[in-house]
Amino acid sequence: MHAFVLLHAAWHGSWCWERVAPRLRELGHAVHTPDHPDLDDVLHEIDAETAPVVLVGHSSSGMLVSAAAERRPDHVALACYVSAFLLPDGELPPDAARRDTESILGAHLVVDPVHRIRTVRDPEVVFYGECSPEDAAMAAARLTPEPLVPTGGSPTTLTAEGFGRVPKVYVVCEKDRALGPATQRWMAERTPCRHVYGLPADHSPFLSTPDELTTCLHDAATRFAG
Template sequence: MREEPRVQAYIEHFARLARRHPWKVRGLVYLSAFLLPPGVLPPMLMRKDTESILGASLEVDEERKQVRVRKEAARTVFYADCSEEDVARAISLLVPEPLRPRVEEAASRLSVRESEALPRYYIECLQDKALGPSMQRKMYTSLPCQKVYSLPTSHSPFLSAPERLAECLLDIARSQPKRDAHSEASKHPSVASGTDEHEG
């Protein structure tokens, strides 16, 4: 299954990196992904996503406390516009996810200040059946981004339209102001000296 259930933990991780090494992390790119305010978890929005077929395609194993996308539904959910070869390879790599990922604590620790400290960019996929286009639009409208890009693809443009996705990422990279890593590091002596902050 895809990594969306752990999105809050990833956001917290990158927010910490940005705070400790601000010259190394310049922004966050959301590729048809959950863009959530602190305290909001993916399942809360999944239940309201009328365009997504992900929920109906899940197979729950209560005994093992796992959930996975049924293989026969995976193509429609994630790879509708991908080649047969790419679909077969991608489906072979799907694995079960924990039924109840422990992201609540990570979500509660992520402050508004940290989540908004980095510029955000959103790449929406207009034929997505895992995260509906309307839900994507609702999220990046509620939490505005520096720029929104649109791709006429399913949930996996890295397979179906890698060149167009690369163009979006290159445009984002080119838009970043140039920084002098040495001068930036000198502004943060605790990091430059090899020490790091510790959070209680």
């Protein structure tokens, strides 16, 4: 079938794909879930595959997907954005976040200037509102602090010849409180996508709706990745 590279978001780890990855493998796909990857790590995952890959980015890792697509347009068959930042060249997540009136993430950020880290207060509410209490507590306990200044070097310039050549799909999470659904749809409209899926999910469909998310990813790869 296809080779998927699933990229997790800030504060999370590769553990967030523990329910989706086995489901994709059961459908015949190869699946890779690098832990805390930077752009070089993602490019290494792409280069290790003999055929073009399907890149999936959740939330902040949408920026990694876009950067990798720019660098490897002939080796990325499809870029999938799951409640993720899909932004044009020159725009960064804070630019989109400023227009997001639905998100409660900013009000729940906790900044530690001494240790230069950021954490999230009440992540069960911000990230996991549609999960079971048990799943929300489990996931919240596995979150790790993020540095105040993200690592990974300078932003990648996005061009029509690179990033613009890669087909894209978007998965909107309709009950998201971390990245508002209206902002998700706005991003998917500004940067044309082959298809926009909608899920009745919070910011973490890999936990709250893993079957439905797997169906979206499988359908996207089957229809749009060639």
